[in-house]
Amino acid sequence: GAGVSQSPSNKVTEKGKDVELRCDPISGHTALYWYRQRLGQGLEFLIYFQGNSAPDKSGLPSDRFSAERTGESVSTLTIQRTQQEDSAVYLCASSLEAGPWGTYEQYFGPGTRLTVT
Amino acid sequence: KNEVEQSPQNLTAQEGEFITINCSYSVGISALHWLQQHPGGGIVSLFMLSSGKKKHGRLIATINIQEKHSSLHITASHPRDSAVYICAAVWADRGSTLGRLYFGRGTQLTVWP
DSSP states (O other): OOOOOEEEEEEEOOOOOOOOEEEOOOOOOEEEEEEEEEEEEEEEEEEEEEETOOOTTOSSSSSTTEEEOOOTTTTEEOOOOGGGGGGGEEEEEEEEEETTOOSSSOEEOOEEEEEEO | OOEEEEEOOOEETTOOOOOEEEEEEESOOEEEEEEEEEEOOOOEEEEESSSSEEEETTEEEEEEETTTTTEEEESSSGGGGGGEEEEEETTSTTTTOOTEEEEOOOOEEEEEE
């Protein structure tokens, strides 16, 4: 079946512009995660959605970052007034559910490479 | 300080060699994941384990809860195994984000023919 998809695959934007990144999780997956990977660095958590619960935004680096999810489907990560340090690959992952012990496999999308010039 | 530590950071091997990548973490994890990131950036989940050992083809993952340590082994390594291998832990008692992964910095593996 279809995996996690993300769009666009690449995005180049000018500093100060707003960008929207999209994630389509695997159908039926209730948990959705956004991660970021800056060049040469490790993965870092941004935000998490689980069903209809309030999202955990504890990883968002500033109030310029926000994300929404429609039910248990598409999610959009929005970055306002982009800065050069926002340049990174933004990865989305989904899992069947989060569960009390985090023991569900996460399926990653191909990522969106964002370059802020 | 990263709570999930991986070693080595870089690893070079000749085709056919046995590879070991190590991961250590602080107490109380509920699950540990091993991920593979290909040169193009795509990430694939290799293993998820909370105890014992799992095997898939030439890949073996083990975890020792008492020693707070996990290893990923690759037998008969091949150039196509060249990738970044990432260890990630899940703590069930850390707030509301169930299943959130805490990542190690990754191990860059290069296997030469």
